[in-house]
Amino acid sequence: MALYRALLRLYPASFRAEYGDEMGAIFARRRRDATGMLQTLAVWGEALVDVAVNAGRAHGDILRQDLAFTARTLRRSPGFALTATAVAALGIGATTAAFSITDHVLFRPLPFVQPDRLVRLWQDQGGYGHTELSPANYRDWKRMSQSFEEMGAFGGQAFNLAGGGEPERVEGQWLTVEVFRVLGVRPVLGRTFGPDDGAPGAPATMVLSHGLWQSRFGGEASVLGRPVLVDGAPHVVIGVMPPSFHFPNRDAELWISKRFVDADFADRHDTYVYGVARLKNDVSLEQARAEMRLVAARLERAFPNENARTGATVDRLRDGLSPQARLLPLALLGAAACVLLIACTNLTNLLLVRAMVRRKELAVRTALGAGRERLVRQLLTESLLLAVAGGALGVLIAASAVPVLARLVPQSLPIAETPPVDFRILAFALVLTAATGIAFGVLPALRTVGQAGVSGMQEGSRGGVGGRRERARSVLVVAVVTTSVVLLVCCGLLLRALWRVQTVDPGFRADGVLTLRTALPLPRYEITARRAQFYARVLSDVRALPGVSDAAYVSGLPMVMRGGLWAAVIPGETHEPGAQPKAALRFATPGFFAALGIPLRSGRDLRDSDSREAPFVAVVSESFARRHWPGQDPIGHSFQFGLADRTVVGVVGDVRVRGLERASEPQVYLSHQQVADSSIIGYTPKDLAIRAAGDPRALLPSVRAIIHRADPQQPISDVRLLSDIVEGETAPRRIQVRVLAAFAAVALLLAAVGLHGLLSFAVSSRAQEIGVRIALGARSAHILSMVLREALQMAAVGLMLGLVLAYTAGRGMEALLAGVRPADAATLLAATGLSAFMTLAGSLLPAVRAMHVNPIEVMRSE
Amino acid sequence: MESVSDKDAGVEDLLPLSAATFHILMALAEGDRHGYGIIQDVAASTDGSLKLSTGTLYRSIQRMLEQGLIVETRERPAPDQDDERRRYYRITPFGTAVARAEARRLTQLVRLARASGFAPGKA
Numbered sequence: 005m006a007l008y009r010a011l012l013r014l015y016p017a018s019f020r021a022e023y024g025d026e027m028g029a030i031f032a033r034r035r036r037d038a039t040g041m042l043q044t045l046a047v048w049g050e051a052l053v054d055v056a057v058n059a060g061r062a063h064g065d066i067l068r069q070d071l072a073f074t075a076r077t078l079r080r081s082p083g084f085a086l087t088a089t090a091v092a093a094l095g096i097g098a099t100t101a102a103f104s105i106t107d108h109v110l111f112r113p114l115p116f117v118q119p120d121r122l123v124r125l126w127q128d129q130g131g132y133g134h135t136e137l138s139p140a141n142y143r144d145w146k147r148m149s150q151s152f153e154e155m156g157a158f159g160g161q162a163f164n165l166a167g168g169g170e171p172e173r174v175e176g177q178w179l180t181v182e183v184f185r186v187l188g189v190r191p192v193l194g195r196t197f198g199p200d201d202g203a204p205g206a207p208a209t210m211v212l213s214h215g216l217w218q219s220r221f222g223g224e225a226s227v228l229g230r231p232v233l234v235d236g237a238p239h240v241v242i243g244v245m246p247p248s249f250h251f252p253n254r255d256a257e258l259w260i261s262k263r264f265v266d267a268d269f270a271d272r273h274d275t276y277v278y279g280v281a282r283l284k285n286d287v288s289l290e291q292a293r294a295e296m297r298l299v300a301a302r303l304e305r306a307f308p309n310e311n312a313r314t315g316a317t318v319d320r321l322r323d324g325l326s327p328q329a330r331l332l333p334l335a336l337l338g339a340a341a342c343v344l345l346i347a348c349t350n351l352t353n354l355l356l357v358r359a360m361v362r363r364k365e366l367a368v369r370t371a372l373g374a375g376r377e378r379l380v381r382q383l384l385t386e387s388l389l390l391a392v393a394g395g396a397l398g399v400l401i402a403a404s405a406v407p408v409l410a411r412l413v414p415q416s417l418p419i420a421e422t423p424p425v426d427f428r429i430l431a432f433a434l435v436l437t438a439a440t441g442i443a444f445g446v447l448p449a450l451r452t453v454g455q456a457g458v459s460g461m462q463e464g465s466r467g468g469v470g471g472r473r474e475r476a477r478s479v480l481v482v483a484v485v486t487t488s489v490v491l492l493v494c495c496g497l498l499l500r501a502l503w504r505v506q507t508v509d510p511g512f513r514a515d516g517v518l519t520l521r522t523a524l525p526l527p528r529y530e531i532t533a534r535r536a537q538f539y540a541r542v543l544s545d546v547r548a549l550p551g552v553s554d555a556a557y558v559s560g561l562p563m564v565m566r567g568g569l570w571a572a573v574i575p576g577e578t579h580e581p582g583a584q585p586k587a588a589l590r591f592a593t594p595g596f597f598a599a600l601g602i603p604l605r606s607g608r609d610l611r612d613s614d615s616r617e618a619p620f621v622a623v624v625s626e627s628f629a630r631r632h633w634p635g636q637d638p639i640g641h642s643f644q645f646g647l648a649d650r651t652v653v654g655v656v657g658d659v660r661v662r663g664l665e666r667a668s669e670p671q672v673y674l675s676h677q678q679v680a681d682s683s684i685i686g687y688t689p690k691d692l693a694i695r696a697a698g699d700p701r702a703l704l705p706s707v708r709a710i711i712h713r714a715d716p717q718q719p720i721s722d723v724r725l726l727s728d729i730v731e732g733e734t735a736p737r738r739i740q741v742r743v744l745a746a747f748a749a750v751a752l753l754l755a756a757v758g759l760h761g762l763l764s765f766a767v768s769s770r771a772q773e774i775g776v777r778i779a780l781g782a783r784s785a786h787i788l789s790m791v792l793r794e795a796l797q798m799a800a801v802g803l804m805l806g807l808v809l810a811y812t813a814g815r816g817m818e819a820l821l822a823g824v825r826p827a828d829a830a831t832l833l834a835a836t837g838l839s840a841f842m843t844l845a846g847s848l849l850p851a852v853r854a855m856h857v858n859p860i861e862v863m864r865s866e
Numbered sequence: 867m868e869s870v871s872d873k874d875a876g877v878e879d880l881l882p883l884s885a886a887t888f889h890i891l892m893a894l895a896e897g898d899r900h901g902y903g904i905i906q907d908v909a910a911s912t913d914g915s916l917k918l919s920t921g922t923l924y925r926s927i928q929r930m931l932e933q934g935l936i937v938e939t940r941e942r943p944a945p946d947q948d949d950e951r952r953r954y955y956r957i958t959p960f961g962t963a964v965a966r967a968e969a970r971r972l973t974q975l976v977r978l979a980r981a982s983g984f985a986p987g988k989a
Contacts, residue, residue: 023924030902058921
């Protein structure tokens with residue numbers, strides 16, 4: 005019998021209370037009537053089936069009733085319904101959008117086969133951090149290690165595509181044939197690289213991205229087998245990858261096969277190879293790391309000079325993120341969670357007020373016999389219904405916000421820019437919605453039902469004034485203020501960081517400079533003199549254009565080409581192996597410093613007469629001069645750099661080559677003519693910078709025509725203003741600030757609304773007391789201060805808590821702050837000021853209403 | 867608790883009745899019954915082909931009470947037959963009207979079925 009009683013617990017409590025005894029009696033009687041084991045079993049079986057079927061249906065009956073009832077009551081108060089839905093939608097929408105980014109960047113498995121087995125390999129230069137591999141080390145690591153099923157190498161490169169349409173510059177990658185096997189992704193068309201691709205004598209082959217296939221080849225299957233000119237050499241298209249395939253990042257649009265030749269293995273210093281591998285199924289990441297440490301140690305013993313202090317690092321492909329890139333989505337999610345918390349708190353408040361208004365109705369229903377459980381159910385149904393409406397709207401908000409937030413998705417991962425809004429995200433939104441509905445509904449429901457006793461029906465009763473209930477609502481308002489302060493401070497800190505970065509002097513004047521790229525293809529331009537002819541022709545025509553003051557070519561513009569370091573050997577200096585001082589090498593044409601507005605400190609610019617026949621010269625940056633010839637005039641000193649001895653002829657200002665937020669190595673500029681044919685070919689000048697009066701973009705058609713005249717097959721790419729390049733440095737920061745500012749604004753608004761709601765309610769329920777005070781001669785100022793004091797007390801508590809939490813949050817995101825301290829006084833002051841403003845704005849109306857309470861009226865109404 | 871009562875609803879709004887509801891009404895037409903009595907009555911009158919489970923019975927009763935088809939009665943049969951725990955139910959005039967309407971509907975249906983030759987008897 006006890007077992008049957010337990011089974012009945014599956015029914016709704018109200019149903020059980022009503023019919024449980026009857027059902028128990030009937031069951032008992034049936035068991036009595038049953039004769040024999042078999043019949044008893046049958047009775048039990050029937051009972052089980054009966055409960056299983058009807059308990060669920062009984063819950064459904066109640067839900068249907070509650071929903072119908074809720075829909076009716078909400079229709080009667082559309083203002084409440086709309087406000088609550090909108091608040092819930094904001095909270096759920098913000099959190100869902102933030103989650104879709106965080107999930108995309110940090111958690112979602114990469115779109116490869118068994119992605120958790122994929123690792124990246126790096127050389128570890130003691131003290132210098134991760135670097136690329138030299139081909140020789142790659143070859144030896146592959147040969148000497150046992151941990152990996154397969155290992156491959158790749159490298160980034162931009163290619164000139166010609167044939168069939170305008171010549172075009174496309175980002176691509178060269179891959180060794182193992183790489184596609186490592187990743188385990190199948191093409192949508194054709195095949196990927198097999199063992200014969202890239203073999204000596206075999207035709208060069210390439211694989212297209214889905215995007216390039218669509219845009220340049222019209223998505224035609226006939227593209228397979230077609231030869232396409234890549235950097236002037238024919239490559240046969242053998243396959244097309246699916247749209248979701250990105251490797252190693254979303255820039256790459258084509259992949260060509262590569263095989264190392266003996267010459268590639270000659271120089272272990274020359275590190276430019278990226279390694280990727282798949283762990284064997286029974287090998288853990290730690291085991292692979294341990295093995296690679298041994299392999300690197302053996303190689304260091306074998307090549308004590310080249311491989312001095314060279315270790316091997318193995319990281320998961322998923323983890324290829326800087327700490328900043330990792331922190332950002334988390335900060336975003338944190339901010340969204342704050343908004344959701346505020347939304348829930350406000351909804352709780354709204355429901356409490358509403359329950360207060362409905363307390364007589366609820367008391368009547370209690371008196372009529374509706375059990376506590378039915379009332380709680382009814383109220384929770386209401387909050388869940390509101391949450392579901394808000395959730396649906398919130399998903400729409402999220403879907404439209406995600407493309408904006410997508411700009412926060414870092415470049416360095418093999419994933420698409422825009423995260424998908426798919427089942428996973430919808431499931432998250434659903435769980436979030438349910439949690440939200442329960443979170444903001446449960447407290448009001450329990451409190452209301454707890455108090456909806458007889459007292460509710462007494463005429464003039466004031467449930468909710470003073471005492472416990474008032475305190476609960478004050479706690480809610482304090483929580484909202486606290487959260488909004490945290491958001492405000494975080495937003496302020498990021499804003500300060502943005503300003504700080506924006507005021508960093510890049511070392512050049514970015515205004516009024518048009519830049520574009522003409523990457524000269526090899527082998528056509530491997531002869532230095534042939535390139536010089538091209539530059540001379542383009543530059544002299546460009547300089548003749550109206551408004552142009554300077555124009556020049558350089559290997560790579562600052563903040564575009566960020567690395568490019570070469571070891572500098574200074575006579576008289578000795579360094580340990582692996583600790584050779586390095587500087588950024590750039591070949592330039594004369595006029596580069598004037599075109600970029602880099603100040604010439606002493607000596608002279610590069611000249612046309614600095615040819616291969618003349619003495620080899622160099623212009624160095626101030627930090628280079630300071631580092632190597634402190635206290636001396638650097639002009640006239642010689643050093644070995646870029647495969648030759650060079651003499652310093654000029655000193656220029658330092659430039660932030662690596663971007664505004666990173667320290668840059670010293671720079672050395674060499675004459676574009678002073679390099680052997682086919683030597684240091686990756687540094688061939690390709691970026692054209694034109695300084696002009698007025699809008700330099702107006703020059704573009706003429707510049708295109710000039711380049712076309714100089715070489716009709718030469719594509720032009722990366723047309724940008726130099727100022728846009730510099731601005732691009734702070735773009736992610738600006739988005740961060742904007743998103744956080746939006747969140748903070750919503751939070752402030754909701755906090756003001758919450759405060760307003762609480763005070764309004766307090767004032768109207770204390771109208772009698774206020775009326776008495778006024779009747780007894782209290783002045784308006786006194787009444788005003790009475791109301792405001794309450795508001796300020798709550799705001800002050802919220803502010804204090806908020807500042808403490810904000811400091812903690814600020815410490816957590818220090819990596820994003822560009823040196824701004826988490827306890828930045830200006831930010832804290834501004835946040836305090838804004839909170840004070842918000843408090844006043846929220847309490848103004850209730851305070852004014854309190855002053856205008858009419859004592860006669862309130863006394864009469866009692 | 868404000869019920870989602872359909873007392874004001876017309877007779878037609880409740881048609882067609884579920885089999886359980888109709889049988890319960892028919893059982894109550896003969897006099898007040900308690901729950902177990904209804905189950906036994908229905909089983910007897912259908913030769914055991916319809917056995918109401920307790921869950922189905924009381925879910926139906928709950929709904930029928932809300933719809934005003936039946937009421938719980940305070941008049942009990944003679945004390946010696948009464949089991950105190952039992953609640954007795956009685957059909958209301960509205961319940962009678964609904965049951966009649968359902969019977970009319972079914973008769974109509976059978977007439978149509980005869981006309982199309984699905985059922986024996988005169989069309």
